[in-house]
Amino acid sequence: MSQKVRIATRKSKLATQQTNYICRLLQNRNPGLEIETLGVVTTGDKSANQPNSALSGKGDFLKEIESELLNGTADLAIHSMKDVPAHLPDGLAVRAVAPRQDPSDALVGVSSPFNIPADARIGTSSCRRRALLRHAFNKTNVQDIRGNVDTRLKKLDEGSYDALVLATAGLLRLGLNNRIGLRLDPSIFVPAAGQGQLAAEYRIGDNRISRLIDSLEEPGASDVSRCERDVVNMLGADCTTPVGVFCVSRNQEFHIEAIVVDPSGERSVRVSCQDESPGSLATTVARSLLSMGASELFEVG
Missing domain, CATH: 3.40.190.10 (Periplasmic binding protein-like II)
Incomplete structure (x- = not known):
């Protein structure tokens, strides 16, 4: 008996391209899987002609898609990880999927x-x-x-x-x-947390969808993504904050570059370090940035 999954996505050309890529991966790795895609217009899409100051910075490109997940209309949503806020609505989870594209x-x-x-x-x-x-x-x-x-x-x-x-x-x-x-160079012009990484968002407790996402995971991708997002979360930052976080895994260690810049570009704090544990690394980086005055740079904006 074939399975069916309903995937919600924005209607933009890039979002559609990314979702179609994930659909192909899912069907290649789960023969017989039937997929229906649902195009959703988000608050961010509706505000395309307005300045960025009109956006809340807290999931403007996701809210309507997450509503489709929460009400059961969709089973899964595909996003660019950099657009996913650190805090998700109750009942939803997100995981990094597929190989990360160039994060620069x-x-x-x-x-x-x-x-x-x-x-x-x-x-x-x-x-x-x-x-x-x-x-x-x-x-x-x-x-x-x-x-x-x-x-x-x-x-x-x-x-x-x-x-x-x-x-x-x-x-x-x-x-x-x-x-x-x-x-x-991402070690100099540090990218946003999750840049280049695709994300699958789904309902917590939906074991069928969770198993499908298992087939999309790449070794180490979730740890790297979680490390970057944890730094942002511990800083209390969001997409309206000038924060760059870039983590890579090599030689059984996680290496991170992180920077916070005040909006004028005049002042910054920066940390570069490594650790075998992505969780410990994120904590160390966030604490270091805060001890160096990162929160003061937030207040400048």
Whole structure:
């Protein structure tokens, strides 16, 4: 007897591409599985033409999808992990699935941050990218940009911006490799927690769906993802906070780079360390950042 699973996702081209990829993996690893996808319009999608200040920063691209999970209309939801808040609604859980794509940020429209004129207009929707552009490269003319990847690229091509900073993973998943001018080193331009990683959200206690997610897990991915998200959680940060956290697993140890920057880019605190336990590492990093004044940088914003 065949199984059926209903997967909720946003309707954007990138979200659809990511969900279709997970559908193929699920069916390859679970023969006979029937999948129905449910396109959902979220609060973030409805606010696409409004400035980022109009968003709450707490799951604006997930709330309506999570409602579909909680009311039983959907069994599973696929997200970009970087969009998933540290705190989930009661009754839901999230796990990292599939191999992580390149976690770096990409410059689009130019091949080096040092080739960007001082008055160039750089577009980004991320407070972290904005603060890091100011902090790492002294770029002050950073302007807000909204819309999906295609919309942003169109605005660049039409001359509304001179350069963009986008997630490398999204460009690669859309087959837009040729638009990448430079992949910014994640050890310097530290990415958001979970960037490049796909996430599966589901109802706690749904053992059938949990077993399907088991078939999507990659060795070490959950530990790395949990470590990055735990740092953000312990800092009391969210997607409106200029925080970068990047963890990798190698030689049986977890290595992490983490940075908090004030929105002006003038001040920052940074930690780089390693540990055999991802849980201990996250605690050490968060405590170190807080002891160095990270919370004061939050208050600046």
